[in-house]
Amino acid sequence: MRIVEVGDNTMYLGFPNMLGRNKNSLLNFLKSKVEARIQCWDGSVITQGGKEVLIKSVAQTLPSYAMSVFLLPMEVSKDIERSFLESTRGNNSSYIWRSIWESRYVLRAGLRWVIGSENDISILGQPWVGDDVNPYVLTDPMHLTNYPIANLFECNKREWDVEVVKDMFDSRDQGGILNTKIGGADIHDHLYWCKENLGIYSVRSVYRLLQFQKGLWNVQDNNSLWRKIW
Template identity: 25%
Template sequence: MAEVKQGKYLGLPMVISRTKEQRFGYIRDNIKRRLESWKNKLLSPTGKEVMLKVVTMAMPTYVMSCFKLPRKLLKYINSAMANYWWGEMNGKNKIHWISWKRMAEDRQEGGLGFMDLEAFNKALLGKQVWRVITKPNLLVSKVLKAKYFPKESIFTCKAQGNASWFWKGIMEVRGTVEEGVRRRIGNGRGTKIWEH
């Protein structure tokens, strides 16, 4: 029997049957290949910063807007960028004089302004929650509502064990979104006085 290969649609895996780490390994491989192809010695620190921010940090953005990436993968990406930043000599990484966390701080605080990928992933998924709330007539909002929360709010529905990876990612960040959401009463018809 022939093995069926899983394809991609719009750059995302169509079926996620294995662990997320295995399924999103192509992101790690693409970043590794891209960093290895750049000539580290030929770039100034400014050139390295631009390459890391514009290319490397942008590569997983589309996937992060749909799935919660594993923390291990995000740590690998940060580590690969730090290794590229500090460079290597004779096949060994040079000393990292400042931690990546310090380099990721804002410029006003003494860092270089690299993105915190985990927080960025949460923000992108939070944007999806916000889209479901504010644009209920979109097809994706209608499908998610019909499948996962037909009679309740996105904030009160239970996370199902057999849900898609997309929905599981949204469920992990909905609490963060809920903290910042405020209800406008308007005419009061849609407001449940004891629940809202």
């Protein structure tokens, strides 16, 4: 009947025919599809409202279709739903998005990671180090790029491997890392706002942070008056 037998690396109904052990690399086609579909709208004459409709009706449908067949790895899901802090402004972005995007530097100053059960927070480029001034790792060992902080734990323990930390980082990072608390296995990795005791973002704490950064806030100021104002 002249039916051609296809190879293992072909697609059927939008899915790969064969899946090997490395699920993340094979299912990354979802991420590529979403990015390709969105990028093709950049130069087209589509209103902002039209783009929103397309994102909801098309881009979000692609992973939903795959999830009806496959159990997606967490890495694929996280890449598709990537954090606002890692986003780019884009070449033809709206004035509203540019305004929101510019606020990232304020969030970076107050957001911190709670190290929980996942242990997949990246060593580099994430605010997790126990340092009030700068929560980022400053030492830049290239071989740690894209590695999670779990690589700094002792084998089969939720404790810092002191020898590894001292061998790989400078004195500043050593102190910050070893002073960082590791949460219990029942706690999920999550971001919190370190400028409030409850860890919840507030306008008053952001205003106070901005004033402090400009040198206009005295830590000895009357806190009772500050609370009355807000």
